[in-house]
Amino acid sequence: MPLLSVNNAAFAYQAGHPIFNDVNFQLNAGQIFTILGPNGAGKSTLLKCLLGLQELQRGQILIGGENITGMKRRQLAQQIAYVPQDYQVNTGLSVMDYLLTARAPYLSPLQLPGKEERQQVLTQLARFNLRHLRGRRFSSLSGGQQQLVTIIKALVQQPKLLILDEPMAALDLSRQRQVLTLLKELAATGMAIILTTHLPDHVFLLDSKVGLFFPGGTLRVGSTTQLMTKDNLTSIYHTPVELVYLPQLGRYTCQLVV
Numbered sequence: 001m002p003l004l005s006v007n008n009a010a011f012a013y014q015a016g017h018p019i020f021n022d023v024n025f026q027l028n029a030g031q032i033f034t035i036l037g038p039n040g041a042g043k044s045t046l047l048k049c050l051l052g053l054q055e056l057q058r059g060q061i062l063i064g065g066e067n068i069t070g071m072k073r074r075q076l077a078q079q080i081a082y083v084p085q086d087y088q089v090n091t092g093l094s095v096m097d098y099l100l101t102a103r104a105p106y107l108s109p110l111q112l113p114g115k116e117e118r119q120q121v122l123t124q125l126a127r128f129n130l131r132h133l134r135g136r137r138f139s140s141l142s143g144g145q146q147q148l149v150t151i152i153k154a155l156v157q158q159p160k161l162l163i164l165d166e167p168m169a170a171l172d173l174s175r176q177r178q179v180l181t182l183l184k185e186l187a188a189t190g191m192a193i194i195l196t197t198h199l200p201d202h203v204f205l206l207d208s209k210v211g212l213f214f215p216g217g218t219l220r221v222g223s224t225t226q227l228m229t230k231d232n233l234t235s236i237y238h239t240p241v242e243l244v245y246l247p248q249l250g251r252y253t254c255q256l257v258v
């Protein structure tokens with residue numbers, strides 16, 4: 001059974017103005033699914049539906065065979081972690097305390113996080129060499145640091161499915177490389193991953209399953225080889241691009257034609 005099944009999903013914020021229609025895809029443990037589409041296409045909205053933050057007009061979303069509409073938030077939070085596009089929350093919490101909130105789905109209502117949870121936070125901070133930030137106020141961090149800490153928070157939650165909305169938008173090249181490498185490592189351990197990005201090169205680097213938002217709210221799903229073509233990218237972005245093969249890297253890169 002797939003970890004995630006999205007069947008005939010349709011969503012509209014306003015009746016008669018669908019954002020997407022008939023979205024169908026499945027994701028197994030250990031698979032990466034990268035979603036591309038122009039601004040306003042519906043990528044974040046689809047992710048919010050997967051998280052149960054928005055309700056579908058039609059269709060269903062199943063996690064481990066169970067419809068998410070019948071699941072409690074705590075139960076969902078043990079399955080799915082989310083890195084939102086708007087990660088800049090105004091909180092007075094330190095980085096450590098902010099990260100500890102990710103353990104809440106595993107603690108009883110009045111239980112405070114203890115030594116074990118603090119160790120889990122330190123282990124995840126260490127992946128990015130960011131242990132030194134643990135005493136800083138989250139909202140005092142730079143944009144890129146906040147985005148990294150938000151990714152780390154999702155890891156502290158230990159999900160089966162990790163959903164990231166443009167997780168590298170604020171990151172420098174070295175940090176993008178770290179995140180891409182980490183996503184591959186997490187997938188190899190069996191975590192399923194869904195991310196959105198505006199950089200087609202991220203898809204070529206991950207060589208993942210792909211979802212392309214076409215005009216009219218159609219999500220076409222396939223492999224990198226099937227869907228990441230010059231015609232498809234030109235068509236979804238309404239702008240000319242060239243795909244260039246890099247023999248030394250064994251993959252394509254996407255270049256704007258200016």
Ligand SMILES: Nc1ncnc2c1ncn2[C@@H]1O[C@H](COP(=O)(O)OP(=O)(O)OP(=O)(O)O)[C@@H](O)[C@H]1O
Nearest residue numbers: 013014019037038039040041042043044045046085
């Ligand atoms: N809460 C809302 N109420 C009404 N309309 C909304 C709401 N949130 C988003 N929209 C609209 O739904 C459409 C899809 O938005 P969404 O944020 O899903 O796009 P996106 O593909 O993630 O875009 P971007 O690449 O710019 O982040 C847009 O036209 C947007 O204006």
